[in-house]
Amino acid sequence: MEWTIASIEEESVYNLGRILADYVRPGVVFCLSGDLGSGKTTLARAIIRNACNNVGEIPSPTFNLVQSYEVGAGFEIWHLDLYRLNNIEEAIMLGLEEALIEYCCIIEWPGLIEPIMPAHSIYIQLDFQDRNSSSLSNQRMITIKTSNPIMASFNGLHE
Ligand SMILES: Nc1ncnc2c1ncn2[C@@H]1O[C@H](COP(=O)(O)OP(=O)(O)OP(=O)(O)O)[C@@H](O)[C@H]1O
Ligand SMILES: [Mg+2]
Known part of the structure; x- marks a missing residue:
């Protein structure tokens, strides 16, 4: 399954976090990718x-x-x-393998741990909507991809 939110203002990120918070449960992994300052922590905060x-x-x-x-x-x-x-190994020392199963994990910069990422992770890519204005722009494009069946009810920013 894949969804694209073509342009999202910072104020709407909180609403997206509210909708995604419904999927917070044991074993759910949100994997946030995107350049520095693209809004990974902003979205993680909204979910939390x-x-x-x-x-x-x-x-x-x-x-x-x-x-x-x-x-x-x-x-x-x-x-x-x-x-x-x-x-x-550093991630394994933190107890991440157990946390991926027992808790809900929201992971920024997941690159090095890809070998232990669950297949049903919810992959969220954040991009500056207008490359030229970079971080000066308040718009972001968000693409969500997952094979996790719990997300079948997800309907973008519409509830
Ligand atoms: N539509 C938007 N969505 C998210 N953040 C936005 C948006 N518009 C502006 N911002 C601003 O962009 C910045 C995003 O910073 P944030 O720390 O969330 O990025 P990050 O992807 O976690 O960065 P890092 O790679 O350093 O961890 C914040 O200053 C936030 O206020
Ligand atoms: Mg961050």
Whole structure:
């Protein structure tokens, strides 16, 4: 399955996060790709804020690789930024293999861990809509691809 949201303003990212938060459950993996500043953390924050009650600040896990949030008893969202990951062993040391099964993972810069990514991951690609204006533009193009059957009810920004 594949969907494209041709242009999305920052204000609408929160709504997309609210819709995607409905799919937060054990074993669901959101894999966020796109250039620096394309909006991966912005979308991750929107999903986390909608899925968890009373979450405070949501820092980018740029340096500590992973930040976890409790959704319900014994169930967490793991938000990862693997830009600074050196090798796949480092991710395995974090406990990522278990987290991919037991928790919901939202992963920025997943490149190095592709060999252990579940087949049913939800792949989200973010692009600057207008290449020339780059990060000065507020529009993003978002493409979502997955073979995960839970996403069959997904209808873009329309609920
Ligand atoms: N439509 C939009 N969607 C998402 N972010 C937007 C949008 N328009 C503007 N922005 C801005 O673009 C920036 C995106 O930063 P963000 O940290 O989310 O990117 P990132 O992809 O996580 O970067 P990095 O690769 O460094 O982790 C923010 O400053 C945000 O305010
Ligand atoms: Mg980021």
